[in-house]
Each structure stands twice: as structure tokens, then as C-alpha cells.
Amino acid sequence: MTTARTLEYPQPQNGRPPRRRRTTIIVSAIVIVLTLIIGAIAADRVVDYMTEQRIAKSLETYGDAEVAVEGFPVLTQMAAGKLDTVHITAAEANYEGVDFADVDAKLYDVPTDTSRPVGTVDAAAVLPHSTLDELAAEHASLPEGMEFTTDDGELALKGSMFGQDLLVGIDPKADGRRAVVNASTIRLGSAEFSLDRLPGFLTSAISDIVIDLDFLPAGLELTDITATEAGLKVRLHGTGVSLE
Known part of the structure; x- marks a missing residue:
């Protein structure tokens, strides 16, 4: 006598998504993280540039200076109210009516509040x-x-x-x-x-x-x-x- 076979169904795989789906999720997460990192870096560079331009503008009365804010990230430095290092150079400058040449100054622990003193200054210039x-x-x-x-x-x-x-x-x-x-x-x-x-x-x-x-x-x-x-x-x- 012929007996009907019991219908066979695929067994569940403990709820795990297919491997291709897992790979897609991982790649998407990496892309999102990289996008956020790149965006944060870009934002930091914009703040860095704007800060350098603001400092250079404040020095215009003394001469045409090149300003570089060193250290990364600048955003956290600004939030702390103090820049780690500011490098200032100028071919010519005039301070209190006195002419200087080849000015090269590094300012450390520079407060964003200009009424407060700078932590340390190392500078060189030619009289x-x-x-x-x-x-x-x-x-x-x-x-x-x-x-x-x-x-x-x-x-x-x-x-x-x-x-x-x-x-x-x-x-x-x-x-x-x-x-x-x-x-x-x-x-x-x-x-x-x-x-x-x-x-x-x-x-x-x-x-x-x-x-x-x-x-x-x-x-x-x-x-x-x-x-x-x-x-x-x-x-x-x-x-x-x-x-x-």
C-alpha cells in the first residue's frame, strides 16, 4: 500500500537574515559613519579657517599677517574657550609705532576671550x-x-x-x-x-x-x-x- 509523504518545509534558521542582507547593513553603517566623520572634519576645517581669518583681521592694524591655528579638532578647542597653538608670521609689522621685519610668533593656550592673557609666547623678529x-x-x-x-x-x-x-x-x-x-x-x-x-x-x-x-x-x-x-x-x- 502506498503511503502519502508528509509535506516537507524548510526549517527556520534561528531568525538570522540572509548573509547578503547582513553585508548590506554593515556596508551601509560604514558609509554612514564615514559620512559623519567627513562632515565633522569638514565642519572643523571651516571653523579653523574662519578663526584664522578672524585673528588675521584683528591684526590688520599691525600689518599683513599669516595666521595658522594648530591642533585638531578646533571645534573642541573653541568649546573649551582656549586655542592650543596659534602661529603668526609677517614679513613686516608695526607695533606702537615701531617697525619690525620677519616676525615669527607662536602663542600657546590662547583664550578666545581676548581680555585674558595668553599662556605662553615664543617670538622672534628683526629690528x-x-x-x-x-x-x-x-x-x-x-x-x-x-x-x-x-x-x-x-x-x-x-x-x-x-x-x-x-x-x-x-x-x-x-x-x-x-x-x-x-x-x-x-x-x-x-x-x-x-x-x-x-x-x-x-x-x-x-x-x-x-x-x-x-x-x-x-x-x-x-x-x-x-x-x-x-x-x-x-x-x-x-x-x-x-x-x-
Whole structure:
């Protein structure tokens, strides 16, 4: 006798979706996450650019500056009210009526509230010879007709005496918020003389020349001074520097 077979049905697979469906879900999730990450990065870069432009605009009264806000992400820095690092460079700048060249400054822990001081500042700039002449004229009595120059990589004062060219080599030193320069060598024409062989009125005028830098923001001090062909390169450092 023939017996009817019991109908066979596919057994359920514990509710698991087909492999192709699982793959599609994973890929979609990855795409969504990547889209969110790219969007966040793009938003951060926009905020970074706008912040740099805002800072550069606030510096327009001093000169045409390039500004770079360093560190990522900027959005969280802004939310915290403080930027990690701001790098500022300028070929030329004028601060408190004093001309500078080759300005390169890094500001650390920069508050978004400009009324608060900057955490730390490391900066370098060149005081051109013409600026040195102006500053020395305000704080020292140089012999008439003498001006700053650079000779063989050393800072010097040049002028004339007894109808011959006079070149006085000077040694600049950092002293807090002042630059102090003293005569080190003297050449009249082609001959070199020791300091004690020159008239006292001249040697006294070229000794202990103080160039006062009190016009700089409070908190900044000189750390090093070197002569360049363009003038005197000064390095500055400070903590709790007020920019107002």
C-alpha cells in the first residue's frame, strides 16, 4: 500500500537574515559613519579657517599677517574657550609705532576671550637698522651722524671722524625688556684702535647704549639678540602675556 509523504518545509534558521542582507547593513553603517566623520572634519576645517581669518583681521592694524591655528579638532578647542597653538608670521609689522621685519610668533593656550592673557609666547623678529637708529635716538645720545649697520655679520655703528670713515663694532646683549649695546672694536679708516686711545666723549657715547623695549606687550622679555644683515634679530619669551 502506498503511503502519502508528509509535506516537507524548510526549517527556520534561528531568525538570522540572509548573509547578503547582513553585508548590506554593515556596508551601509560604514558609509554612514564615514559620512559623519567627513562632515565633522569638514565642519572643523571651516571653523579653523574662519578663526584664522578672524585673528588675521584683528591684526590688520599691525600689518599683513599669516595666521595658522594648530591642533585638531578646533571645534573642541573653541568649546573649551582656549586655542592650543596659534602661529603668526609677517614679513613686516608695526607695533606702537615701531617697525619690525620677519616676525615669527607662536602663542600657546590662547583664550578666545581676548581680555585674558595668553599662556605662553615664543617670538622672534628683526629690528631693522632704521628702527635701531630711532630707538637709540630716544634713549641714548649717539655721536652726530652715526647710525647702525652690520659689518661682517656683526652689529656696528658707522659714521665719520677727522674726515675718515669710522666703524665701531658693538656687542648687543639681552637685559630683560632692554637691549644693551657696548663698543667692542673701533676702526678709523684702515686703522684699528683700542678704546682707551679715543677721546672720552666718543667712547662714553657708544658705551652702555640702552634700547628700551617697554612698548612690547606686558609679560614679554628678551632672551637672545643676534646681528643679521637686515638689523638686530631679537627673540622673546613670556608667560601670561597681555595683548591688550
